[in-house]
Amino acid sequence: MDKPVPRRVTIVDVARHAQVSTTAVSKVLRNAYGASPAMRSKVQQAIAELGYRPSAAARGLRGQTYTIGVMLPELRNLFFADILDGITAQLGDSDYQVLLAPGCNGEKAEARVIDAMMDRSMDGLVLIAPVSAKSRLNEVARSVPTVVVGRHGASPAYDTVTDDDIAGAALVVEHLAGLGHRRIAHIEHHETDRVRLAEMPNAQRARGYRDAMILHGLEAEIDIASTSYTQTGGYLGAQQLLARPVRPTAIFAGADVVALGALEAIAEAGLSVPGDISVAGYDNSALAAFGPISLTSVDQDGRQMGIDAARLLVERITDRERRTAQVKLSPTLVVRRTTAAADAED
Amino acid sequence: MDKPVPRRVTIVDVARHAQVSTTAVSKVLRNAYGASPAMRSKVQQAIAELGYRPSAAARGLRGQTYTIGVMLPELRNLFFADILDGITAQLGDSDYQVLLAPGCNGEKAEARVIDAMMDRSMDGLVLIAPVSAKSRLNEVARSVPTVVVGRHGASPAYDTVTDDDIAGAALVVEHLAGLGHRRIAHIEHHETDRVRLAEMPNAQRARGYRDAMILHGLEAEIDIASTSYTQTGGYLGAQQLLARPVRPTAIFAGADVVALGALEAIAEAGLSVPGDISVAGYDNSALAAFGPISLTSVDQDGRQMGIDAARLLVERITDRERRTAQVKLSPTLVVRRTTAAADAED
DNA sequence: ATGAAAGCGCTAACAG
DNA sequence: CTGTTAGCGCTTTCAT
Numbered sequence: 001m002d003k004p005v006p007r008r009v010t011i012v013d014v015a016r017h018a019q020v021s022t023t024a025v026s027k028v029l030r031n032a033y034g035a036s037p038a039m040r041s042k043v044q045q046a047i048a049e050l051g052y053r054p055s056a057a058a059r060g061l062r063g064q065t066y067t068i069g070v071m072l073p074e075l076r077n078l079f080f081a082d083i084l085d086g087i088t089a090q091l092g093d094s095d096y097q098v099l100l101a102p103g104c105n106g107e108k109a110e111a112r113v114i115d116a117m118m119d120r121s122m123d124g125l126v127l128i129a130p131v132s133a134k135s136r137l138n139e140v141a142r143s144v145p146t147v148v149v150g151r152h153g154a155s156p157a158y159d160t161v162t163d164d165d166i167a168g169a170a171l172v173v174e175h176l177a178g179l180g181h182r183r184i185a186h187i188e189h190h191e192t193d194r195v196r197l198a199e200m201p202n203a204q205r206a207r208g209y210r211d212a213m214i215l216h217g218l219e220a221e222i223d224i225a226s227t228s229y230t231q232t233g234g235y236l237g238a239q240q241l242l243a244r245p246v247r248p249t250a251i252f253a254g255a256d257v258v259a260l261g262a263l264e265a266i267a268e269a270g271l272s273v274p275g276d277i278s279v280a281g282y283d284n285s286a287l288a289a290f291g292p293i294s295l296t297s298v299d300q301d302g303r304q305m306g307i308d309a310a311r312l313l314v315e316r317i318t319d320r321e322r323r324t325a326q327v328k329l330s331p332t333l334v335v336r337r338t339t340a341a342a343d344a345e346d
Numbered sequence: 347m348d349k350p351v352p353r354r355v356t357i358v359d360v361a362r363h364a365q366v367s368t369t370a371v372s373k374v375l376r377n378a379y380g381a382s383p384a385m386r387s388k389v390q391q392a393i394a395e396l397g398y399r400p401s402a403a404a405r406g407l408r409g410q411t412y413t414i415g416v417m418l419p420e421l422r423n424l425f426f427a428d429i430l431d432g433i434t435a436q437l438g439d440s441d442y443q444v445l446l447a448p449g450c451n452g453e454k455a456e457a458r459v460i461d462a463m464m465d466r467s468m469d470g471l472v473l474i475a476p477v478s479a480k481s482r483l484n485e486v487a488r489s490v491p492t493v494v495v496g497r498h499g500a501s502p503a504y505d506t507v508t509d510d511d512i513a514g515a516a517l518v519v520e521h522l523a524g525l526g527h528r529r530i531a532h533i534e535h536h537e538t539d540r541v542r543l544a545e546m547p548n549a550q551r552a553r554g555y556r557d558a559m560i561l562h563g564l565e566a567e568i569d570i571a572s573t574s575y576t577q578t579g580g581y582l583g584a585q586q587l588l589a590r591p592v593r594p595t596a597i598f599a600g601a602d603v604v605a606l607g608a609l610e611a612i613a614e615a616g617l618s619v620p621g622d623i624s625v626a627g628y629d630n631s632a633l634a635a636f637g638p639i640s641l642t643s644v645d646q647d648g649r650q651m652g653i654d655a656a657r658l659l660v661e662r663i664t665d666r667e668r669r670t671a672q673v674k675l676s677p678t679l680v681v682r683r684t685t686a687a688a689d690a691e692d
Numbered sequence: 693a694t695g696a697a698a699g700c701g702c703t704a705a706c707a708g
Numbered sequence: 709c710t711g712t713t714a715g716c717g718c719t720t721t722c723a724t
Binding site for chain 2 (some may be wrong): 701
Binding site for chain 4 (some may be wrong): 008010011012022023025026027029030032054055057058059060061062063
């Protein structure tokens, strides 16, 4: 009556039940070389009969843990959720289990999470938009197979998967310029760190914006509000821009959430979108697609990024000596109802 | 030049460096009884100097893994993110690391994830809105400390944290009836399973709706569209309701996403909110609070639910014999711009 | 192709 | 209070 904890079934039990050695069972578990079909089926039957499940802790002590860790800065960001979908889709039928840490913002939280994952002997890591120092990332990648998503800059130690943010920003400027806009402003995420200045998507988007403005002969119209990639950042940034002596006729927000904040500020100012001012975002998150918002946005195909990241990671786990790869995906522009032709008078 | 993998620092290295036994080190690591302050500091210094980090795999083989697993059906649901915030806030300074599985919908995916977490010897599990059979949940909880969030029904094996969904639904009906509405319809999540019919929040909300309608003498006006708790479900449900010979003047959607879908259908039908029809949701997610949407919604305080869940879980890890508890939190109604007084003529 | 045996890094009895 | 020692469940040489 009182044996509610009937001791875990171990590899020894399976071996005994199947009348083979534990080595044999281990081989079957790992699909390793050196087990005859006959033995294989005998063992598999025993496993099924006993309901055996290997202990990841014990496996991890010697071999793999069959666990992939994913770190991302923010769970609420729908774009990150898309990346995750891609990762899990790609890893769905493999033996790997994906586990993620709850949103961790900032270098300190990142360090904690990465340590935690390494402590748990994870077989591979996917780091989404990490802000840690590059030296730290390299160090991590040297000790565990790692793929970095959403941060530019090649590394000898880890693979990268990014969106071509410069091209994405150019798409927006091109679109708006094509609609007759000249005073196209940008809300960027303020960045101080040198390396991040070059590697983070936000910096690349701002650069793409500048380049494209120059390319369209709008160099004199370049106008950037420097806040942060948050809804509040968008709100404040738009307020700044709307207070200009001559108001911009279009705002390119560096992210969809930023655009949402901008939309709020614009509405509060009594202006209409796209009548008085056009707004475009970046990420094409579900929020952008949502009917009442219907935001023109750059689509990064986060799902594909996740698929590529998972693929690269498994490849690297298999062959740790392979040279690192940099996958850069081309974004597309999804035009919706927040952008329209500029008034002729403007 | 070529020793990029300098072998992990182990407890043995620390012991040697501090000139004590491994037991001593282990005790310090676990804050266990039986280590003098002098030894404690000696060991801590050695740990710092060597940059030692305990291997979770090795610990898990004997003792705890200091890992809490969280399972949730859907990452994109902002309410779940709130719960998670609460969990991490509560566990923030503890030694426990929270890891979660990417959204797993359906009984099969749930089983996989729960198994994966048990295989990894996690110290405790938080299951958010699980759909698995109750017998399965009990079985899981018997082998690992578990807290179930967002599913009613007490268990002898696990603690529960829920919202008082019946009261929440009543708040909405009361609010709408107070505004003069009589034809208040409801969009529910269709449920077939017997047990879930009683234990899932959606069923409780539908029941709360019925009860409250009767209480307000509106029994004859009860009108339920049975779809699902998704945006599409809301869209289709609203379409059904709008096609009635006599249209409802208010719709109580069982969740915010459902309300969003309903808003889309209403807009498509050329009706205005709240002019022609009032809409209320449930969850008070960030989406509901978002300006342009501004949805009247029931607030569950997901963060508090997470805090309670984490607290209960740690308590149960400490004392597995303690009797199970059921925490039920009272919801509040947040009135925004999607609900207004009914037309006098209606 | 198969199995015996030696650990992986840690914790938990138990002795001192 | 401190140290010795025996495993935890698995993988991995290395014989056979």
